[in-house]
Amino acid sequence: MLALSEGFLGLELSVTLSTALVDFFAKWGALELASFVFDKMKDRNVITWIAMFVGLAQNGLAEDASKLFSPIQEKGVAVNSTTLVSLVHSCAHLGFLRKGKSIHVYLIRHGFIFDVVDMTALIDMYAKCGKIQSAESLFNNNSITKDVISFNSMITGYALHGQGNQAVSNYFRMIKEGIMPNHSTFLSPLTACSHSGLVEDGITLFHRMKEDHKLGPTEKHYSRLVDVLGKAGRVEEARALIRKMPFEPSSAVLETFLSGCRLQKNITMGIKVADRLLHLDAMNTAVYVVLSNMYAEARRWDKVDYIRGLMRKHGVKKTPAYSSF
DNA sequence: TTAGGGTTAG
Numbered sequence: 001m002l003a004l005s006e007g008f009l010g011l012e013l014s015v016t017l018s019t020a021l022v023d024f025f026a027k028w029g030a031l032e033l034a035s036f037v038f039d040k041m042k043d044r045n046v047i048t049w050i051a052m053f054v055g056l057a058q059n060g061l062a063e064d065a066s067k068l069f070s071p072i073q074e075k076g077v078a079v080n081s082t083t084l085v086s087l088v089h090s091c092a093h094l095g096f097l098r099k100g101k102s103i104h105v106y107l108i109r110h111g112f113i114f115d116v117v118d119m120t121a122l123i124d125m126y127a128k129c130g131k132i133q134s135a136e137s138l139f140n141n142n143s144i145t146k147d148v149i150s151f152n153s154m155i156t157g158y159a160l161h162g163q164g165n166q167a168v169s170n171y172f173r174m175i176k177e178g179i180m181p182n183h184s185t186f187l188s189p190l191t192a193c194s195h196s197g198l199v200e201d202g203i204t205l206f207h208r209m210k211e212d213h214k215l216g217p218t219e220k221h222y223s224r225l226v227d228v229l230g231k232a233g234r235v236e237e238a239r240a241l242i243r244k245m246p247f248e249p250s251s252a253v254l255e256t257f258l259s260g261c262r263l264q265k266n267i268t269m270g271i272k273v274a275d276r277l278l279h280l281d282a283m284n285t286a287v288y289v290v291l292s293n294m295y296a297e298a299r300r301w302d303k304v305d306y307i308r309g310l311m312r313k314h315g316v317k318k319t320p321a322y323s324s325f
Numbered sequence: 326t327t328a329g330g331g332t333t334a335g
Contacts, residue, residue: 017327021327120331123330159333
């Protein structure tokens with residue numbers, strides 16, 4: 001602190017070096033240090049302000065970040081692409097729709113030319129802030145050449161808004177437009193399929209990954225499809241899928257499967273997978289809770305007591321939450 | 326010697 005406040009080796013730190021420090025500290029979550037350097041600076045440039053703003057935003061300090069917004073705007077620093085993207089990205093993260101929109105409007109008024117990266121940041125911001133139609137019209141206005149990230153962003157937006165059909169159809173549109181998907185492309189629509197009950201679409205997408213694009217599904221993709229199948233009551237198929245996985249299923253996949261078993265009130269299968277999960281980690285609270293809830297739903301109070309006993313035996317503290325019915 | 330887009334949902 002002393003070295004920083006009096007300058008390094010008695011020299012005043014340059015704006016560039018101080019800014020690098022603000023950025024470094026903020027990125028590591030050392031916001032007190034970042035603020036300290038920021039406050040001490042006599043001169044700050046665009047990058048200094050943005051680094052501080054982004055640092056606060058990424059660390060969830062919405063209110064503090066918000067206070068920097070006006071000075072940034074007053075200085076008119078939101079004029080280049082990098083600045084725009086940094087600011088808009090943080091606005092998306094914080095749900096600052098009005099602020100994000102004001103940057104967008106400001107730049108339109110000033111005749112700013114948006115590239116695909118700028119557009120993607122805006123699409124993501126509008127989608128995350130609940131304005132899926134604004135995101136959609138930006139995406140569809142044909143002023144930019146779309147790429148895999150802008151497509152993924154739009155697809156994620158649809159998924160976020162429960163528009164499973166749109167998420168899936170934009171995957172096909174992307175292929176039609178000759179853009180190669182990547183692993184991320186498939187995650188959002190698969191999630192959307194589980195939310196919207198689009199079982200066949202989910203299965204199709206999953207298989208297209210490998211067959212059409214040579215993309216081996218990762219554990220997350222398996223987990224999503226297990227969820228799609230589990231929610232649709234196709235527990236046996238979900239189980240077969242897990243067995244076919246080219247790697248050992250982690251707790252995450254098994255927990256997804258377990259919640260499918262609970263949803264379908266398949267206690268027999270639920271016990272099997274819970275047993276496996278507890279062999280992986282006897283302290284996995286979630287497993288006890290789900291098992292206990294399954295038994296409670298089946299009014300098997302003796303078993304509920306038994307689970308409680310198991311928890312005590314293993315020193316698992318959390319009391320299972322009973323579902324009300 | 327400083328700032329750039331997507332990556333489940335909860």
